[in-house]
Amino acid sequence: MSKLLSYLKTSTFRKNLIIAIVSVFAFLLLIFFCLRFYTRHGEGVGVPKLQGLPVGQAIALLEEQGLRYQIDSVYQIDRTPGMVVEQDPDAGTNVKLNRTIYLTIITLNAPDVGFPDIFNMSYLEARAVLSNYGIKIADTSYTSDIMRDRVLEVSFRGKTIRKGDPVPKGSSIAMVLGDGKGASEVDLPNLVGLSLPEAIFALKGSSLNPGSIYYEGAVTDSVNARIIKQYPTVSDSLSKVAIGTSVDMVLSNDPAPVE
Template identity: 75%
Template structure:
């Protein structure tokens, strides 16, 4: 150990140490300047502003600068096709010759989307879902249905479409909605033979009303009297009546007349 410490104090050790330090410094300088030469540090061209230009014009500018390009596309309904909407690197960034510039343009063809399940939804719910899919609502028409604004049917270019059908993004569809009024006509029930409470219950169940209530013959107990006639009467020519129609009833304790 003492010999090693004595060696560290000699001129030979100092000389070898200085040579080693100088060699490392020269080696590092050679690497530094070689890298600067290889990468052409400080040299380059500014990236032109391409956003908003037609893709053909953008490509022409890049080629004039000696730059390469790679193109990706997206679809946006509110922008014209073929326009550059994004670029990487940003404008005025210094880059080397032959650097690849990445462009995003608006595609000319709308991609297809699977039609979402909006059936039985309300109009407001359907509109929100369709907006997320990039589908627009055109005409809306109404038909008889017990639920107001419920989506019953969808058509695209006159063709009825279902859940999962492919249509172009940005398409305009038409909706058939419920009017909340139900059917305009209902079946007329035959209440002959019913007691008054039974007849009224049956009529209300069909969205009809009991009209005039009259009794015929010797009525000894109105609670057991039964309908022997009704107006209008169910027949081959009359089986449906408008909602809310009043049906007149005639009751009696006598059995109803035989049907003709």
């Protein structure tokens, strides 16, 4: 122990200690400057403001400053195609040369969406659903139907579309809606061969009224009597009549004549 203390008091130890301290300091200083040179500390360029520029102009600015770029695209209704809407890093950020700048632009072509099932919905319900799909309503027309504003048909560019058909996002479609008045005409049922209760039931189901009832020949069994004639008569030229039309009937126990 005494020898160690004696050595620490010698000039040789002090000389070696100074050399060691200077060497460590020089080594740390060398590392600092090497790292500064390697990383080019303080060197770089400011990212220009690209948002709102056409993509071609944005790319030209980046290339002038020695920056790379990567482009992604989104579709937005009523936005100019090819316009930069987002950038990363933000404008004014100091970055090194060759840094990649990420751009998001508006795509030119709208993506297709499957047309939603809006049929038999009300107009207001259908409009809300279509809005979520990015589809607009350009025109509406009305046709006879018992429900007001019920969606009956949809067309796009003159072609009828169904649930699931591909439609470009942002497109405008035309709708056919119910007028709430019902059909003005209905099919005239053929009553020949039916009993009177059956015929009346068929007429009521078609929104028609039983008219005058006649009998032909000797009707001995009114329950089993069958209709042999009706007025108006179903024919090639007459298959529909107005709602509420009265239909006259002729009944008989004899088989209906073959016409």
